[in-house]
Amino acid sequence: MNGSDTTRTDPRPLLFVSYSRSDLERARPVIALLQSHGFDVWWDGRLEGGENFLATTETALENATCVVALWSATSVQSHWVRDEAQRGRERGCLVPLSIDGTMAPLGFRQFQVLDITGWDGTRGHPLAERILVAVRARLGGAPGAAAPVPVPTAMPPPAARGFALSRRGLVAGGIGLAGAAGLVGAWRFGLIGGAGAASTSMVVLPFANETGDPARKYFSEGLAREVRAILSRNPRLRVAAPTSSSALGGEDDFAIGRKLGVAHILRGSVQRDTARVRVSAELVEIDGGAVRWAETYDRALADVFAVQSEIAQTVALSLVATVASDTEARAAASAQGEIGGTASVAAYEAFLRGMALYDLSAGDESDRAALAQFEAAVRDDPAYAAAHAMRATMLAAVANNVVSDKREMRRLFDAARAAAERAIAIEPRLARGHLALGFVLNNGRLDRAGAAPHYRAAQRLAPGDADVLRSVAGFLAYGPDVQAATRMIGEVLKLDPLNARAFRSAGYVALFARDTRTVAARMQRALALNPSIASAQFAIAIALLMEGDAEGALAAAGKEAGQSYALTATAIARHRLGDAAGSDAALQEIAEGFDNSQYQQAQVHAQRGEAAAALALLDAAWEARDPGLLWLANDPLMDPLRRAPPFAQLLLRLGS
Numbered sequence: 001m002n003g004s005d006t007t008r009t010d011p012r013p014l015l016f017v018s019y020s021r022s023d024l025e026r027a028r029p030v031i032a033l034l035q036s037h038g039f040d041v042w043w044d045g046r047l048e049g050g051e052n053f054l055a056t057t058e059t060a061l062e063n064a065t066c067v068v069a070l071w072s073a074t075s076v077q078s079h080w081v082r083d084e085a086q087r088g089r090e091r092g093c094l095v096p097l098s099i100d101g102t103m104a105p106l107g108f109r110q111f112q113v114l115d116i117t118g119w120d121g122t123r124g125h126p127l128a129e130r131i132l133v134a135v136r137a138r139l140g141g142a143p144g145a146a147a148p149v150p151v152p153t154a155m156p157p158p159a160a161r162g163f164a165l166s167r168r169g170l171v172a173g174g175i176g177l178a179g180a181a182g183l184v185g186a187w188r189f190g191l192i193g194g195a196g197a198a199s200t201s202m203v204v205l206p207f208a209n210e211t212g213d214p215a216r217k218y219f220s221e222g223l224a225r226e227v228r229a230i231l232s233r234n235p236r237l238r239v240a241a242p243t244s245s246s247a248l249g250g251e252d253d254f255a256i257g258r259k260l261g262v263a264h265i266l267r268g269s270v271q272r273d274t275a276r277v278r279v280s281a282e283l284v285e286i287d288g289g290a291v292r293w294a295e296t297y298d299r300a301l302a303d304v305f306a307v308q309s310e311i312a313q314t315v316a317l318s319l320v321a322t323v324a325s326d327t328e329a330r331a332a333a334s335a336q337g338e339i340g341g342t343a344s345v346a347a348y349e350a351f352l353r354g355m356a357l358y359d360l361s362a363g364d365e366s367d368r369a370a371l372a373q374f375e376a377a378v379r380d381d382p383a384y385a386a387a388h389a390m391r392a393t394m395l396a397a398v399a400n401n402v403v404s405d406k407r408e409m410r411r412l413f414d415a416a417r418a419a420a421e422r423a424i425a426i427e428p429r430l431a432r433g434h435l436a437l438g439f440v441l442n443n444g445r446l447d448r449a450g451a452a453p454h455y456r457a458a459q460r461l462a463p464g465d466a467d468v469l470r471s472v473a474g475f476l477a478y479g480p481d482v483q484a485a486t487r488m489i490g491e492v493l494k495l496d497p498l499n500a501r502a503f504r505s506a507g508y509v510a511l512f513a514r515d516t517r518t519v520a521a522r523m524q525r526a527l528a529l530n531p532s533i534a535s536a537q538f539a540i541a542i543a544l545l546m547e548g549d550a551e552g553a554l555a556a557a558g559k560e561a562g563q564s565y566a567l568t569a570t571a572i573a574r575h576r577l578g579d580a581a582g583s584d585a586a587l588q589e590i591a592e593g594f595d596n597s598q599y600q601q602a603q604v605h606a607q608r609g610e611a612a613a614a615l616a617l618l619d620a621a622w623e624a625r626d627p628g629l630l631w632l633a634n635d636p637l638m639d640p641l642r643r644a645p646p647f648a649q650l651l652l653r654l655g656s
Contacts, residue, residue: 012038012039012040013039013040013065013066013139014039014040014041014042014060014063014064014065014066015034015039015040015041015042015064015065015066015067015068015135016042016043016060016061016064016066016067016068016084016088017030017031017034017041017042017043017068017070018067018068018069018070018075018080018081018084018085018088019043019069019070019072019075019081020070020072020074020075020078020080020081021044022074023070023072023074023075023099026070026072026099026100027043027070027099029119029121030068030070030097030099030116030131031043033123033128033131033132034068034131034132034135036123037132039135042060042064044057057084061084061087061088062087064088064093065093065139066088066093066094066095066135066138066139067084067085067087067088067091067093067094067095068095068096068097068135069081069084069085069088069094069095069096069097069108070097070098070099071096071097071098071099071102071103071104071105071108071113072098072099072100072102073100073102075102076102076104076105082105085108089108093138094108094138095114095134095135095138096108096112096113096114097113097114097115097116097131097134098113098114098115098116098117099116099117100117101115101117112293112295112314114127114130114131114134116130116131119131133317133321133329136327136330137317137329137330199235199236199237199238199323200236200237200238200263200264200319200320200322200323201237201238201239201240201261201262201263201264202231202237202238202239202240202262202263202264202265202266202283202315202319203239203240203256203257203260203262203264203265203266204224204227204228204231204239204240204265204266205224205253205256205265205266205267206220206221206224206225207220207221207223207224207267207268207269207270207279207281208220208268208269208270209221209269209270210269210270210271211270211271211272211273216272217356218352218353218355218356219270219272219349219352220269220270221356222351222352222353222355222356223270223279223304223308223352224268225352225355226308226352227266227308227311227312229462229465230308230312231312231315231316231464232462232464232465232466233431233461233462233463233464233465234316234320234332234333234464235332235463235464236316236319236320236323236324236328236329236332237316237319237320237332237464238262238464238494238495239464239495240260240262240466240495240496240497241465241466241467241495241496241499241502253265253267253284254286254289257286258286259497259498260497260498261494261497262286263285263286263287264283264284264285264286264292264319265283265284265286266281266282266283266284266315267281267282267284268280268281268282272301274301275300275301276298276299276300276301277297277298277299277300277301277303277304277307278296278297278298278299279296279297279299279304279307279311280294280295280296280297281294281295281311282294282295283315283318283319292318292319293314293315293318295311295314297310297311301345302343302345304345304348305341305342305343305348313333316329316332316333317329317330317333320332320333339385339427339429339430340384340385340386340389340423340426340427340429340430340432340433341384341385341386342377342381342383342384342386342387343381344380344381344384346380347376347377347378347380347381347384347387348377350373350374350376350377350380350387351373351374351377351384351386351387351390353373354370354371354372354373354374354377354387354390354394355370355390357369357370357373358370358390358393358394363401364398364401367394367397367398367401368394368398370390370394371391371394371395371398374387374388374390374391374394375391377391378391383426384426385422385423385424385426385427385430385433386423386427386430386432386433388419388420388422388423388426388433389419389420389423389430389432389433389435389436390432390436391419392416392417392418392419392420392423392433392436392437392440393416393432393435393436393439395412395413395415395416395419396412396413396416396436396439396440396443396444398412399412399413399416399444400443400627406624413440413444413445416436416440416444417437417440417441417444417445419436420433420434420436420437420440421437423436423437424437429461430461431457431458431459431461431462431465431468432458434454434455434457434458434461435454435455435458435468435471437451437454438451438452438454438455438458438471438475439451439471441454442455442475442478442630443627443630444625444627445625446622446625446627446629446630446654447655448478448479448654448655448656449655451475452475455471455472455475455476456472458471458472459472459488464495466492466495466496466499466502469488469489469491469492469495470489470492470496470501470502470505472488473485473488473489473492473505473509474505474508474509476488477489477508477509477512477513477634478512478630478631478633478634478656479633479634479656480633480656482509482512482513482634483513485509485512485513486509486510486513489502489505489506489509490506492505492506493506498529499529500526500527500529500530500533501526501533503522503523503525503526503529504522504523504526504533504535504536504539506518506522507519507522507523507526507536507539507540508539510522511539511542511543511636512634512635512636513634514546514636516543516544516546516547519539519540519542519543520540520543523536523537523539523540524540532561533561534560534561534562534565535560535561535562535565536560537556537557537559537560537561537565537566537569538556538557538560538562538565538566538568538569540556541553541554541556541557541560541569541573542569542636542637544556545569545572545573545576545607545636545637546636550573550576550577551573551577553569553572553573553576554569554570554573554574554577556569557569557570557573558570563593564590564593564594564597564600567586567587567589567590567593567600568586568590568600568603568604570582570583570586571583571584571586571587571590571604572603572604572607572608572637574586575604575607575608576607583604583608586604587601587604590604596621596624596626596628598617598618598620598621598624598626598628599617599618599621599626599628599629599631600628601617602614602615602617602618602621602638603635603637603638605617606637606638606639606640606641607637607640609640611640611641611644614638614641615641615644615646615647618632618646618647618650619646619650622650622653629650629654630654632650632651632654632656633651633654633656
């Protein structure tokens with residue numbers, strides 16, 4: 001092909017290199033690099049004598065698959081270069097490079113510029129590979145896509161350096177989920193990406209609220225949470241869980257990263273008013289503190305969703321390219337797309353307020369307040385799948401708090417099921433929706449068989465989300481494959497090593513696996529992270545009872561924060577110690593003080609050798625659909641009943 005061709009027959013991608021003629025010597029190494037890697041490169045040196053310069057250049061520019069703009073102190077003043085870069089921006093195929101450290105001109109600063117000032121022109125130089133990664137990343141997008149794709153840079157551009165970043169920050173992101181099913185396993189265990197797939201690690205810290213309004217903290221931290229949720233779907237990234245991040249307030253960012261055992265931190269800040277938002281973010285290596293990428297986005301508030309996508313795609317491509325080929329990096333990034341979202345800022349803000357209340361988890365009052373926010377989000381955007389899923393989650397949580405009113409409890413669980421099914425109908429790939437429906441079916445209906453496919457789907461769709469995996473591990477621990485639960489909860493602890501709830505879940509998985517030493521270790525760690533966490537001492541008491549230490553079990557029961565748990569362990573321990581009156585008193589207090597406590601009473605009777613009474617109480621628990629029955633298959637306290645035919649029949653009814 002020569003410069004005058006108007007029809008392209010060359011199957012190779014056509015790259016248009018735009019530069020100032022005074023920068024020709026700096027442009028030549030870029031052109032040579034691209035040509036040496038098989039690209040068809042157009043530059044004005046290809047023009048032949050007598051050609052119509054304007055017509056030929058315009059034809060090449062319109063046919064180009066990618067426009068590579070070389071910014072310099074000279075080219076930013078060139079109307080030609082600006083016009084060519086503008087066309088690349090309009091067509092969604094611009095890759096900007098700075099050849100002397102000059103920032104892009106106004107109108108182009110929303111694109112991350114790769115500074116190649118330090119490149120010596122050799123093909124083996126790290127910056128040469130960064131140029132190729134940037135170009136290939138652009139070529140991996142849909143032709144003509146309008147959304148700009150920031151390109152990773154080895155240092156913050158001047159625009160980013162001029163804006164003071166906060167100490168705390170988080171990652172944002174999202175691109176399409178196409179190909180996700182082929183990238184993540186259907187029901188496997190092991191770290192993100194599967195056996196043999198190299199991964200890299202990071203933590204997304206909550207974005208700092210720089211709005212001047214403390215009440216808007218929910219927005220900055222919620223934006224970070226949503227970005228982390230998107231990145232956690234990337235099978236090549238190990239993203240530390242948000243509970244770990246929030247548990248480290250006051251710590252230095254690098255200390256946080258080291259405690260979490262990750263290699264990178266993404267931090268940033270958010271400013272906003274009623275119409276616009278400014279999001280600044282930077283990706284930093286923990287070892288050495290090098291800034292891999294930084295950018296500031298000034299956008300209309302309605303464009304906050306696009307900002308999430310840009311940040312996430314850039315972070316994913318930058319990090320995964322360090323452990324995999326750029327083809328694999330693009331494939332992994334395609335699995336992390338933002339799904340189940342909304343285009344409504346009002347609905348999004350209500351959703352983020354709901355998530356802040358969900359995280360607070362301060363009891364029935366905060367649960368109902370969160371529910372109200374998710375309902376507001378759904379009213380504003382009835383197609384907001386994530387809001388329907390979280391509405392289902394909170395309806396189920398409220399249902400668990402009204403166990404004394406069985407009719408109201410069932411109404412709430414029915415509403416939760418409908419909301420979860422609506423979420424999945426809108427977006428079948430939404431892990432939150434499947435997790436909510438699995439919980440409703442398992443806990444609200446004791447329908448283990450019906451719940452299983454949804455737990456499997458949640459794990460498949462969010463293989464790097466610690467909250468999802470923790471719920472799936474708990475579900476597995478109630479069934480026949482406790483070893484699978486053990487493996488999965490081990491991965492949860494890697495992702496979320498500073499979360500008391502994760503260690504409590506791990507303690508119960510160990511209890512159901514009859515690993516009493518691990519029970520104590522996990523629960524002691526949970527208590528160290530959160531001394532008031534409920535039911536941890538109860539598990540320790542059961543483990544001590546299994547080891548024959550009734551005195552130790554009684555002492556643990558005395559420290560238990562949850563009264564029903566404390567009384568159950570006390571009744572059993574006092575029976576073991578020969579204190580029949582003390583055991584009876586504790587059992588009576590359970591029966592009189594707690595509605596739907598049939599399962600706990602059955603545990604006491606089973607341990608006291610009163611099989612008939614225990615089995616009668618289990619039948620009553622079944623009629624009430626008491627979620628306590630989920631323990632039945634693997635509960636050590638029920639071991640004395642396992643040979644009784646009615647017990648086996650109940651297990652069959654439960655699908656265990």
